[in-house]
Amino acid sequence: MEELGKRAMAGDMRAASRLIRNIEDNIPDTHKAIKHIFPHTGKAHVVGLTGAPGAGKSTITDELIMAIRKKNKTVGVLAVDPTSPFTGGALLGDRIRMLRHAEDPGVFIRSLATRGAMGGLSKAVGDGIHVLDVMGKDVIIVETVGVGQQEVDIINHAHTVIVVLVPGMGDDVQAIKAGLMEIADIFVINKADRDGAKKLYKETKNMIGMGKWTSGWEPPVLMIESVMEPHSFARSVAELYDKIEAHYQHLVDKNILVDRAHRKVVTELNDALKAAILDPVLKKLMADGEMEGMIAKLKTKATDPYSLAEEVAQKYMKDI
Ligand SMILES: Nc1nc2c(ncn2[C@@H]2O[C@H](COP(=O)(O)OP(=O)(O)O)[C@@H](O)[C@H]2O)c(=O)[nH]1
Ligand SMILES: [Mg+2]
Structure with a gap:
């Protein structure tokens, strides 16, 4: 496993x-590889691209790759898709798009779908980013689905977060208010050809105008031209990349990059603790059938969740 880490570091695709498949399958030994590469991570600019399924994230990513390559930078893409376990995260359309870059050694695209119910998606994303990072990719784009229960807190893994909104998908100002406002560094309004795109753009801009931006960065709102108009589409995505670079520069200039790095390692430590402590206990409880017993007791109110958790803690964590 360590060997895999070494080879990935040498750029072996x-x-x-x-490694990414092993991370996805939560193969325990994978940690050995991550241990090996960890000291060499932290060089890439990690860009999170989030939004509802079908918002056009992969379409934008595909064009962003072009814009980044034009600046002679290398790109890694991690398409995180917990919603499609059957396709392994990659939809047919995504596969076709990926082919466009297949011959370019400066581009590495992988999907990440975590199988199994025990979460761990955040850990997988963190580790996946490490792999692309030690491959030497300058920019890493992490595409995540920004709605639903399995949402990844991309803010914990990325330096720059882009939120993609589209008209007619419930992405109204209410939705923006509910959390996205805090995490977005850049807003993108996509599917400009659709009714309501201009309205959504104006509403989002108004919304931003009302916010207080203590860090000195007011999230820009960008309208991406329709993909059906290839030239203007490419131009607006190139503008998006300019904003991404400007944001990174802002993080560096204002010394905010260190805060993001702090958040990133705290998340990773939490994920690792969970994997080392909580997951094995949960696994054991499930294998023994003890979990079922506890659930049954709770349903009849024979006991409460806190008492049960304390019992488990006493049994497995004797020093605490
Ligand atoms: N009408 C319209 N459709 C678009 C546009 N951009 C992407 N799409 C379509 O939206 C669908 C979902 O796009 P995709 O990039 O896979 O979305 P993702 O799920 O966010 O990655 C695809 O059928 C795209 O062709 C656009 O500007 N206008
Ligand atoms: Mg996609």
């Missing part, structure tokens, strides 16, 4: 792919 097959080794990197294997």
Whole structure:
């Protein structure tokens, strides 16, 4: 496993792919590889791209790759898709799009779908980013679905977060208010050809105008031209990349990059603790059937969740 880490660091794409598959499948030994590469991580600019399924994230990512390559930078893409376990995260359309970059050694695209119910998606995303990072990719784009229960807190893993909104998908100002406002560094209004795009753009801009931006960065709102108009689409995505770079520069200039790095390691430590402590206990409780017993007791109110958790803690964590 360590060997895989070494090879990924040397830029071996097959080794990197294997590692990402192992991360996805939560193969315990994978930690050995991550231990090996961790000291060499932290060089890439990690860009999170989030929004509802079908918002056009992959379409934008595809064009962003072009814009980034034009600036002679290398790109890694991690398409996180917990919603489609059957396709392994990659939809047919995504696969076709990926082919466009297949011949370019400066581009590495992988999807990440975590199988199994025990969460761990955040850990997988963190580790996946590490792999792309040590491959030497300058920019890493992490595409995540920004709605629903399995939402990844991309803010914990990315330096720059882009939120993609589209008209007619419930992305009204209410939705923006509910949390997205805090995490977005850049807002993108996509599907400009659709009714309501201009209205959504104006509403989002108004919303931003009312916010207080203590960090000195007011999130820009960008309208991405319709993908059906390839030239203007490419131009507006290139503008998006300019904003992404400007944001990174802002993080550096204002010394905010260190805060984001702090948040990132705290998240990673939490994820690792969970994997080392909580997950094995949960696994044991499930294997023993003890979990079922506890659930039954709770349903009849024979006991409460806190008493049960304390019992488990006493049994497995004797020093605490
Ligand atoms: N009408 C319209 N459709 C678009 C636009 N951009 C992307 N789409 C379509 O929206 C669908 C979902 O796009 P995709 O990039 O896979 O969305 P994702 O789920 O957010 O990654 C695809 O059928 C795209 O062709 C656009 O500007 N206008
Ligand atoms: Mg997609």
